[in-house]
Amino acid sequence: MTDIEMRQEDHFDHRSPPSGPAGPGAPRVTLKEIAAHAGVSRSTVSLVMQESPLVAETTRTRVQASAQALGYVYNRGAAMLRSARTATVGVVVHDIANPFFGAMVAGIDDVLQAAGYVPFLANSGDSPARQERFLTRMREQHVDALLLCPAEETPPALIDTLATWQLPCIQLMRHLGETPQGDYVGADIRQGVHDAVAHLVSLGHRHITLLAGDSDHSADRERLDGYRQAMQAAGLEVESRVLRGELTRGAGLQRTLALLDEAAAPTALICHNDLVALGAILALQRRGLRPGLDCAVVGIDDIDEAALTHPALTSVATHPEAIGRAAAELALARIADPQGAPARIVLPATLEIRDTTSTSPRREQESS
């Protein structure tokens, strides 16, 4: 369905300048030159470049040969000026260094490349100002669609702004406003956290603390809802506890250290993401406690490292690559049909049980 827009000269070779002229002041090769060389009109060459089915096979190969021979370089600027499409999709995430997003971007890349689109990646570093600059630039570049994992504190009106820009936007993992406005792809984290709590409760845990993010966006609320709901269902609401803070490994470490110093330390931790969970594990180890034995830890995302670390981390798997793929496919669909009804894709989040939730809590064991 999606038309392939790869061009022949995408496959360049590494021989020195082609047969054509390519000196220091070489005039740029244009469609006109190719047309002359191949004995056709500019229009036909243009059609060949667009992989249009209108041109005859023999003409196509002849034109492609000429383009190759002259060392032609497609001029996106000129194309962009005339046509609405650019075969480019903007991707803005808030923390590219988090392996979760690395995997997600890989999934996005795969789908887009296969469809002849190219991702234009940017890292907002969770700064709304940076994010704005990138979005503006992407609009100037006429990207066909936007995949956005919004920075914290992004004003909810951003989605409306993008709508007036007529720029299709797919929100990933986080969404602005109470319910997702417009297209959204994410994981069912509420359910995942719910399952995690239920699992901990079934092991006998009662004091379960949630290490949440320090700002109030949708991804944070989902975790909180799942947590509260499950604690309530287990009749443990009064013992529930939420700690807010930064979402890095270092912050997770510090927060957990502080937590362990308190009188009523929890027997189990559910962490906003795996980075925080890995920080928590480090904190436990520094205090001479054994994760999974002295205190259970559950992460969220199930990044590769979760299964590798020692002890292996129980985590709610959010399947970043699948989310990236789904989002990219949705973007392509939205480009094809901008007026279609907004989609909200929520992939299941499954609890991967490993060593950090292997046994019942100590206190329970002692009392039994």
Add this chain to the structure above:
Amino acid sequence: MTDIEMRQEDHFDHRSPPSGPAGPGAPRVTLKEIAAHAGVSRSTVSLVMQESPLVAETTRTRVQASAQALGYVYNRGAAMLRSARTATVGVVVHDIANPFFGAMVAGIDDVLQAAGYVPFLANSGDSPARQERFLTRMREQHVDALLLCPAEETPPALIDTLATWQLPCIQLMRHLGETPQGDYVGADIRQGVHDAVAHLVSLGHRHITLLAGDSDHSADRERLDGYRQAMQAAGLEVESRVLRGELTRGAGLQRTLALLDEAAAPTALICHNDLVALGAILALQRRGLRPGLDCAVVGIDDIDEAALTHPALTSVATHPEAIGRAAAELALARIADPQGAPARIVLPATLEIRDTTSTSPRREQESS
């Protein structure tokens, strides 16, 4: 020196459509409309957009007000068609999920943003084919310069190809060919590894294994050279040992496990990067060995996690952010003066000693 190219409308607000028309079929606002609205010519408006010093202050503010009022969007395609510069720099790295590159990209972003340039980021995933696609696309986009951390197995002729493309290219961390051709920014890893070996030797280690990458690029050779040189200087050449393999945490884990099963296990490991080192630490822990006591471990890069992990990882600090900044600055200089002599910037790499090399090797202790 470098002319600032930021435009006024970079700072948009989130109010609904500006006073101008912005319905579903809104005609795009162009310089012509702004000119009419402000009572000047297209040319003048163009000059304002370019922040040219030629226009009078009063005219400038009037034009900017009109642009704002009409909801103008700069059209990079049209600009690109006419002018040689695009205020865009391509950045291609081979593993964006590695925190080292996350930090490096942050440094690049800072410098470029400050100069009014925008990074166009791409992740080759160490695949030369992907890398080629991105480079081609960036040429089509007329990026002003390229910051390239080449994928493994990249044909060395690529640099010549880029030269014939007349595209300034700065190589980062890795370079193609024996000695860097063209501009290069990296860290003095040879010296860093040398220092690491010397440090281990001073602690009494004799069996020091290097966990290297599985392909033969410059960054790999530097490590090898530093290692060989230092081992030789210590008279330990016959005991030196190099193991090649993939450069991920998981691969580091597996390789170390295999290594520990062998008869003549080393007392110290030097790892190609921190990810491999962290994998090695996990392997030791799985075998019930204590990193730093039963076997020393040294990483390279000094990513944030190195200091946090338990036990804290000794690492050769390569200062990714500083490297990113230096490279971006060099790129700006190269854009300003394309004919300048190629620069080769090598920043010092310093050994950060932590817990994983805290004590003398066991065997030595036993024998003493």
Add this chain to the structure above:
DNA sequence: TCCGTCATTTGGATCGATCCAAAACGTCAA
């Protein structure tokens, strides 16, 4: 032979910002 049909091909016209040479406007000294 002529005409309709289908598959290809083709010349402008066009997109919107930039470049350039030249014009307009002051200002001031001769």
Add this chain to the structure above:
DNA sequence: TTGACGTTTTGGATCGATCCAAATGACGGA
């Protein structure tokens, strides 16, 4: 008053690919 000079402003011409309506060519049936 004139002219020289410095500062601002301006009207085409232009970049190179795409769009569109119309032309061309080939073929088969009447």
